[in-house]
Amino acid sequence: MKPKERQAYILEKVRQEKFASVEELSKIFNVSLQSIRKDVNDLCKEGLLRRVYGGVEIPAKTDNISYTSRKIIHYDSKKSIAKLIAKQIPNNSSLFFSIGTTPEIIAKELINHTNLKIFTNNINVALVCCENPTFEIVLHGGVIRNKHRDILGNDIENFFSSYSVDYGIYGVGAIEEDGSLLDFTHEEVQAREAINKYSKKVFLAADFSKFDRKAFIRGGNISMVDSFFCDKKPNKNICDILEKNKVELYFPNN
Numbered sequence: 001m002k003p004k005e006r007q008a009y010i011l012e013k014v015r016q017e018k019f020a021s022v023e024e025l026s027k028i029f030n031v032s033l034q035s036i037r038k039d040v041n042d043l044c045k046e047g048l049l050r051r052v053y054g055g056v057e058i059p060a061k062t063d064n065i066s067y068t069s070r071k072i073i074h075y076d077s078k079k080s081i082a083k084l085i086a087k088q089i090p091n092n093s094s095l096f097f098s099i100g101t102t103p104e105i106i107a108k109e110l111i112n113h114t115n116l117k118i119f120t121n122n123i124n125v126a127l128v129c130c131e132n133p134t135f136e137i138v139l140h141g142g143v144i145r146n147k148h149r150d151i152l153g154n155d156i157e158n159f160f161s162s163y164s165v166d167y168g169i170y171g172v173g174a175i176e177e178d179g180s181l182l183d184f185t186h187e188e189v190q191a192r193e194a195i196n197k198y199s200k201k202v203f204l205a206a207d208f209s210k211f212d213r214k215a216f217i218r219g220g221n222i223s224m225v226d227s228f229f230c231d232k233k234p235n236k237n238i239c240d241i242l243e244k245n246k247v248e249l250y251f252p253n254n
Contacts (some may be wrong), residue, residue, distance in 0.1 A: 001029070007039045008075055011048055014058055015209075021055035077207035077231035078102045082109040084229050084250045085203055089167060091115055096160060096195045097125045098170030099152070099188065102205045104128060106169060119163050121151045121191060138163075152187035160194035168199025172206050173215030179222035179241045182215035189219030201226045208232050223247060 001009075006029055013028075014020045026036045040056055043049040050059040081102065086109035089095070093113075097103045097120035107128040110116060114134045120126055121140035129135045140159040142151040170192050173183040181204075183189050196202050204225040211234065222228060222238065223245035230251045233239070242249050 003039060007043055010039055011043060012074070014049060014056060019055055019057045074207045074209055078105045080231050080252050081205050081207060081229045082106040084252070085169065085205060086110050088203070088227070089113065093167060094119070094165040096120065096165050096168040096199055097122050098192055098195055100171040102171040102207070103169055106205060119160070119165060121156060121159065123151065152185070152191060156187065156191045157194040160191070160198050164198060164200070166200050168195040168202045170195050170204060172204065172210060174213040175206060175210045175222060177237060179238060180218050181220045181222060183217050183219060184215050186217055189217050193219055196220065196224060203227050203229060205229045
């Protein structure tokens with residue numbers, strides 16, 4: 001197992017159990033204490049874990065973590081969602097892509113499609129799509145948020161409103177029990193709402209952890225999308241909201 005992959009599993013274990021010792025992690029992954037300490041140190045430097053007496057725990061945070069850090073969290077879940085979405089996108093389609101790591105992973109799954117037109121404020125999505133010479137990419141201009149590798153600003157709605165596309169694809173910071181969608185900044189909410197408004201079909205991609213995650217700026221509801229993609233079936237209340245509003249639900253093996 002590669003170090004980054006092992007770190008993803010370490011992080012997930014600590015997120016679930018709230019605490020883990022270095023010795024315990026060494027036994028679980030059958031690697032030396034030195035290797036685990038390096039993994040833990042890397043995760044602590046990223047702000048994903050915090051050292052405490054006897055081991056590590058998840059630090060309390062109100063801001064979103066860095067893009068690089070988010071990429072390793074729930075990667076397998078995001079990959080399964082990306083595969084589901086890729087099957088729904090035909091060649092010769094036009095797409096909006098929002099910010100976030102899940103849209104980047106979805107873009108990678110679309111790389112063997114042909115003649116896609118991509119409109120995005122997500123720098124990594126744009127770079128991924130450049131690998132296919134048949135893709136046409138339009139990237140929103142403005143000030144880059146270095147930590148998140150995207151471009152936001154007051155004119156973000158003007159960017160998305162300039163186009164009419166087949167599919168709008170976005171993620172979200174968190175989802176509440178009543179289906180409310182939340183993010184960490186007003187600009188993120190504004191971008192998502194613009195994508196929702198100017199897309200013929202809207203796909204929401206969110207792994208199951210988003211139902212337990214905390215974000216603080218409300219904007220929209222899960223009921224307003226056309227299709228919801230998750231790595232496993234949501235709870236009954238969310239399923240009822242989706243069914244009532246005729247939102248298609250996709251998850252592996254459904």
